[in-house]
Amino acid sequence: MVKLEKSLHIVEKITQIIINLFILAPLITFFLAGLGSYLANGGDFFLWIAAIPVYVWIILIIISISILIFKRKQEVDISKHDLQERYSYSPDTEILCQAEYGTYTAANVPYDGILWHIKALNNPSLEMLRGIDKYDSLLIEIPPKCPVCKSDLFERLSFWGGFLWECKRCRFKKRTSLPFLIAASHALAVAKSKIRDDLEKKDKKHLKVG
Numbered sequence: 072m073v074k075l076e077k078s079l080h081i082v083e084k085i086t087q088i089i090i091n092l093f094i095l096a097p098l099i100t101f102f103l104a105g106l107g108s109y110l111a112n113g114g115d116f117f118l119w120i121a122a123i124p125v126y127v128w129i130i131l132i133i134i135s136i137s138i139l140i141f142k143r144k145q146e147v148d149i150s151k152h153d154l155q156e157r158y159s160y161s162p163d164t165e166i167l168c169q170a171e172y173g174t175y176t177a178a179n180v181p182y183d184g185i186l187w188h189i190k191a192l193n194n195p196s197l198e199m200l201r202g203i204d205k206y207d208s209l210l211i212e213i214p215p216k217c218p219v220c221k222s223d224l225f226e227r228l229s230f231w232g233g234f235l236w237e238c239k240r241c242r243f244k245k246r247t248s249l250p251f252l253i254a255a256s257h258a259l260a261v262a263k264s265k266i267r268d269d270l271e272k273k274d275k276k277h278l279k280v281g
């Protein structure tokens with residue numbers, strides 16, 4: 072069984088190398104013909120290249136582009152069929168461990184045109200133990216929500232690069248260069264900063280009233 076897996080792996084690697092050679096065929100032809108011509112014709116790099124008919128170049132380029140399109144389409148299709156996981160993110164690993172004991176939604180924050188659930192720890196002793204500010208122990212939930220119908224968004228690769236976030240209910244779509252996780256880290260930083268400002272404003276009011 073292990074031998075079969077190894078053999079399949081080797082076949083897959085060889086197939087990949089052949090596919091990549093086809094993608095690079097126009098460049099390989101250019102340099103091999105150029106090098107051959109340079110050595111055979113006393114330093115004339117372009118003599119053999121010029122002798123190759125235009126239709127050969129066109130065929131090589133069409134094959135190369137077709138394989139590139141096919142490969143990209145395959146990657147996009149695979150990403151469409153990935154199962155989506157739900158998880159919370161914080162840059163602090165200790166807070167991530169504490170989140171296993173439970174969290175609750177503390178705020179819904181719009182960022183970059185979509186809605187993000189900001190979570191707070193159920194266990195408030197962490198702030199006491201580490202002396203960190205309450206807003207610094209917040210987490211963010213992935214996936215984010217659709218701004219129109221508040222359903223979970225799904226992420227997949229976009230054909231032309233980057234990602235496409237889409238809502239399966241209302242078909243809301245957003246193209247982005249960032250995956251959920253990186254966008255979430257930005258959204259969390261912005262949310263923490265906003266919540267800190269709100270808390271400071273409230274404290275000032277209390278002081279004035281006091």
Ligand SMILES: [Zn+2]
Nearest residue numbers: 217220238241
């Ligand atoms: Zn929606």
